[in-house]
Amino acid sequence: MVGLCIVTASPAAAPTVRLTPPTLPPPPRPLCCACSLGRRRRSPRPPLATAAGAPRGDPIPEPEEVDQHLLAALPAARVRDEESRRSDPLFIDPYAAVLLSHDVAHRHMDHLVPHAVACQDHYRLTTRYIDDKLQNLISSSEDIRQIVLLTDGMDTRPYRLSWPRLSVVYDVSPGKVFNTATRQLRGSGAKVSRNRVLLHTPLESPDLQEGLTKNGFNGNRLSLWVLQGLPLPTTTSLENLLLVISNLAMKGSIFIGELPHFPDCTASMDMALEQDNLEKFFFTQGFRVNFVQYDDVAKDIGLDLATPWECGRMLFVAEQLRFSDAQMESFRMHFERIEEDADKEGFEEL
Numbered sequence: 001m002v003g004l005c006i007v008t009a010s011p012a013a014a015p016t017v018r019l020t021p022p023t024l025p026p027p028p029r030p031l032c033c034a035c036s037l038g039r040r041r042r043s044p045r046p047p048l049a050t051a052a053g054a055p056r057g058d059p060i061p062e063p064e065e066v067d068q069h070l071l072a073a074l075p076a077a078r079v080r081d082e083e084s085r086r087s088d089p090l091f092i093d094p095y096a097a098v099l100l101s102h103d104v105a106h107r108h109m110d111h112l113v114p115h116a117v118a119c120q121d122h123y124r125l126t127t128r129y130i131d132d133k134l135q136n137l138i139s140s141s142e143d144i145r146q147i148v149l150l151t152d153g154m155d156t157r158p159y160r161l162s163w164p165r166l167s168v169v170y171d172v173s174p175g176k177v178f179n180t181a182t183r184q185l186r187g188s189g190a191k192v193s194r195n196r197v198l199l200h201t202p203l204e205s206p207d208l209q210e211g212l213t214k215n216g217f218n219g220n221r222l223s224l225w226v227l228q229g230l231p232l233p234t235t236t237s238l239e240n241l242l243l244v245i246s247n248l249a250m251k252g253s254i255f256i257g258e259l260p261h262f263p264d265c266t267a268s269m270d271m272a273l274e275q276d277n278l279e280k281f282f283f284t285q286g287f288r289v290n291f292v293q294y295d296d297v298a299k300d301i302g303l304d305l306a307t308p309w310e311c312g313r314m315l316f317v318a319e320q321l322r323f324s325d326a327q328m329e330s331f332r333m334h335f336e337r338i339e340e341d342a343d344k345e346g347f348e349e350l
Helices: 034-039 068-084 106-111 120-140 175-187 208-214 235-248 271-284 294-300 325-349
Strands: 146-150 168-173 197-202 223-227 254-259 287-292 314-320
Touching (some): 068 120, 120 294, 168 208, 197 208, 235 325
Parallel strands (some): 146 223
Antiparallel strands (some): 254 314, 287 314
16 A cells, blocks of 8 residues: 655745736626526427428427536636626636627526536636646746646637647537537637647547547647546546546646536545545546645635635646656657667677
8 A cells, every 4th residue: 555645735826916807898698697587588489289380290399408518618608707897807708708699608598597606706716726827837847838628618718828839738628518619719700829729629539538649649748737617527537537647648747627526425524534535536546636725825816715615626736646658658669679679789799
């Protein structure tokens, strides 16, 4: 049994940033408001069986099924849009309003009330923390040019953040949500900066590791993995994700983000015990992990949190301790060449 000793490092104090929000388009109609629940738009009635073109007695066509991943991503985009319109925002996402356009959000307005973002203060704080941490890591290392965003499909970081030249950003997210968001963003003129590349791998891929590799991911180069919004319903789904990252990421690569609440975890487990269990869980997959306290992040940027840990979510920073599959293959080929050269030298001596 390998002993694990982890010292939780307090996150570096992030300087308070006073951002001036750009001029944004008028906010879309609120999706969830207590005073407007009785006046919200009703879904159109399905056609009657006797309508023109529908033979009497035939079944009525079912309405288009609403994508649950899309419904989960839209409220998060609304929170980012609302934050961007504040006088002193934690971050600015000028593209969130685009994702809330009529074609995407208003079509599903009646379904969004039960999908509102829980712990909105924590979501805003997490987005700011990840933005700062990501930018600090890629700006302080010339070796990190592969960034993998594990998202809900509506992450606008590839468009709104500053990326070094020759950066390759891989987005792993639900395919339908990503395609819907991309159509909206490109229709508004959003573009990834020149000499940078954005590639998508659908979460539904039968082999996520193979999908990223086919898109050009190189396990012999350092990478940065960022988790926020990716659907992870159970600890098993987290275990599968860690296995993929452990196989792909070069030793020394970094994994940051926010772990969601897992319903299959013990509800009565306190934070210290859950963190201890997750540290062991990460370590078995080859990662050394430190957890970052929301209160500490909030203090660094001058905020007060009303609910310190009621959401069951956790910020974390982890480092890959194992060699990637690509590194192991490179070592194997190198040793084979050494053995072949040794055999040739021995034959010549004879």
